[in-house]
Amino acid sequence: MNIGELVPILGILTGIIVPIAVFLWLYHENKNKYAAVIEISKNLDDPSKAEELIKIFEDRKKGPLDYRRSGVITLFVGIGIYIVGYISFGRLFEAGGALVAFIGAGQIIAGYLYPNTGKELTDAVEEYEKK
Numbered sequence: 001m002n003i004g005e006l007v008p009i010l011g012i013l014t015g016i017i018v019p020i021a022v023f024l025w026l027y028h029e030n031k032n033k034y035a036a037v038i039e040i041s042k043n044l045d046d047p048s049k050a051e052e053l054i055k056i057f058e059d060r061k062k063g064p065l066d067y068r069r070s071g072v073i074t075l076f077v078g079i080g081i082y083i084v085g086y087i088s089f090g091r092l093f094e095a096g097g098a099l100v101a102f103i104g105a106g107q108i109i110a111g112y113l114y115p116n117t118g119k120e121l122t123d124a125v126e127e128y129e130k131k
Contacts, residue, residue, distance in 0.1 A: 067114070071107025078104055 078101025085093025 066111065067107045068111030071104045071109075071111055073104070074107055075101050075104030078102070 078097050078099070080097070081100055082094050082097025085091070085095075085097055
């Protein structure tokens with residue numbers, strides 16, 4: 001068996017091994033976090049302190065999404081894909097890059113149409129009440 005015959009097999013195995021490895025890694029990482037919280041909470045007298053520990057380990061983002069920030073990132077990724085397509089890969093990459101760039105522009109517009117921070121909402125309500 002030569003190397004040319006192994007490449008497709010290795011490609012298929014990589015597509016299977018990588019997701020399984022990521023799943024196992026995340027599982028063991030979270031398992032150790034919660035085991036540490038349980039060990040610490042056994043020594044605590046106040047249940048509210050245990051709740052604070054659990055809040056520390058939560059990975060969820062509490063704040064609202066900032067569509068403007070993600071839109072700028074998406075816009076420039078699209079521009080980059082377009083330029084790579086223009087320079088070397090061809091029309092398909094140009095079209096894909098333009099699509100991604102327009103999605104980013106739409107996210108930026110959505111960020112301005114739908115304010116998401118408390119200050120922006122307060123300012124929008126005050127501006128509406130002035131009318």
